[in-house]
């Protein structure tokens with residue numbers, strides 16, 4: 089197995105739906121460490137961009153290149169969606185599932201999942217069918233399931249969009265801990281406070297292109313483009 093799947097590089101990457109280029113052309117790369125946050129108006133292409141990197145979308149031209157071969161890349165990254173995907177089984181089994189898929193023995197996988205269910209504060213309800221969990225609990229479950237494999241890269245698409253303040257901070261704590269442990273974080277959010285709390289750098293996306301990429305403070309204090317200025321102010325962007 090190769091040492092690292094990073095950096096990942098986009099070369100003249102375009103994603104087209106129908107007649108429209110919804111992403112690109114994009115030329116950029118992500119190195120091995122840190123937290124990059126995508127912001128931009130609805131429909132800018134953030135979700136498509138994350139899905140493209142994760143391998144759920146294909147380029148119509150150009151390429152996404154990782155430092156490792158495809159089979160290594162997919163198993164060493166995780167994706168947390170805005171609406172958490174919950175499997176029809178107990179909380180613990182939900183968390184253990186990615187380990188089963190990777191061939192880890194059942195007992196070892198369950199032991200690890202039990203650690204994680206405590207870590208996310210759901211130890212008391214870990215045996216219940218996860219479908220009865222609240223939205224915030226489901227999202228914490230999705231985080232634990234994403235993190236149990238110790239992914240090299242974690243993609244998150246508005247992971248706290250439907251959560252209250254306390255649950256949001258709990259999810260942020262898990263993201264920060266993963267980052268500390270060396271996981272590369274690439275995420276989208278509409279929450280400026282969250283972007284300021286978590287991001288090392290901001291990528292401002294508008295109409296399928298990255299219009300600015302800057303360290304977080306520099307972006308919010310001195311945005312360069314008129315569109316970023318308006319977006320930060322809360323003006324309507326057409």
Ligand SMILES: Nc1ncnc2c1ncn2[C@@H]1O[C@H](COP(=O)(O)OP(=O)(O)OP(=O)(O)O)[C@@H](O)[C@H]1O
Nearest residue numbers: 105106110128129130131132133134135136137276
């Ligand atoms: N399968 C598809 N067919 C046609 N258009 C699509 C498809 N998927 C996405 N789009 C369009 O691509 C654009 C980008 O969508 P995307 O979901 O990536 O935006 P976003 O930045 O994540 O928006 P939001 O902030 O609302 O989540 C939108 O205009 C959307 O309608």
Ligand SMILES: [Mg+2]
Nearest residue numbers: 134135136245
């Ligand atoms: Mg989106």
